[in-house]
Amino acid sequence: MPTASRRRGDTPPPRTGGTEAETLRGFLDYLRASVAAKAEGVPEPQVRTPGVPSGTNLLGLLNHLTYVERATFLGEQVTDWKATFQAGPEDSAAEVVARYRESVERANSVLDGCADLSAPLPRARPGRAAPSVRWALTHMIEETGRHAGHADILRELIDGATGR
Template sequence: MPTASRRGRRRDTPPPRTGSSEAEVLRGFLDYLRNSMSAKVAGAPEPQVRTAGVPSGTNLLGLLNHLTCVERATFLGEKVTDWQATFHAAPEDSVAEVVTRYRETVERANGVLDGCTDLGEPVTRRRPERPAPSVRWALTHMIEETGRHAGHADILRELIDATTGR
């Protein structure tokens, strides 16, 4: 097991200073967590990035793959039939590809959010046959989901190569 060292430490990034509206605060914190999550995975070494760090099978690359699927389902209306399968990246996917896919999904999700002017209205998305959550609920859910998995990622990355910080 690696020991903590100065070279593995990154400067911790404090929470964002956002605008004062509810939407600015929610989006600011979500983007902060998204950036933290993608930075935690970027540059992680193979094969450790996809190796289970705990008995449940959770691995760093799988967490980011899962969050990509949650973003797509929540903001883009994509259907997920097997949530458990989202916790594993395909063997042929590189770390860079999974990180890029996540960042591109975040960009698309933010495009949807840019068109939402009322947090109480449903998220505008492609699957009108399925009721959409309110923008407020979707943002709060993604903050919770991303924050939870960012905490897991912090621990997994430190176990891999002693890298800490956001």
Template sequence: MPPPTAPHRRRRDTPPPRTANTEADVLRGFLDYLRTSMADKVDGAPEPGVRTAAVPSGTNLLGLLHHLTWVERATFLGERVTDWQATFRAPEEDGVEEVVARYRETVDRANAVLDSCTDLAAPLPGRSSPSTRWALTHLIEETGRHAGHADILRELIDGSTGR
């Protein structure tokens, strides 16, 4: 694959978070770190590149953030998703600003739910499962995986790198 045509732009790399020593603080600290990295990677990405599939699967940068919004909603807010594949495509009428804002608002709502969780072994409020610990760990894995994809996609779009 040829190198990006845009000049290489290096962003400041943000180190992992320093958190308190409780399990909840470490899990939430790393999840918030990944969430911020993901939103920042998409914020300011140019159209139409942000929607352009750079791999045969059709994955695109804006779609990844739209998908993660639905993962947050399903996991922490109890919203039902019937077609996960459809979550990888942001609505055509929504631009980068709208998708990023929706993700950040969803994260704020999810954090409000997490603020009420005092026992990591207990299920999320209003649910019989999974445990809060499992939900946090799953979101760290899911967000981290897609943040890595986003790093590559953003660099292919305009040469931007860094967390």
């Protein structure tokens, strides 16, 4: 349990360009940065210590979001989603954060080539239709936002830090 509350200043929502694509990508990038920041600077073992009975922990959330980014935008298959909520014991927090950021960068490279939000997302997943770019962006905003909220609570339980 934290002994003293630390408040980090909130970063306001992004001011994006006027297009739908710029707005969706701006908010997704804002959430991506927020959730990654929650895991930075948290020492072992707190970064991987569950804060709730389900076993959810900061490093596991970021590891999970790495897999979601790769599945959604890069077409990678995940056979055990539950397992993605735990980082390997050999993985440092810095490595998990770096992997997440690298996955985001690769996802953004795919999105950079998508001019039409109604078009299917270009990915190679045999036997499964690709969602539209719009759907994928909206889904990732929802998924990342939900887990960013979890990360907010977990980080506050660890050291009292709040804010984005």
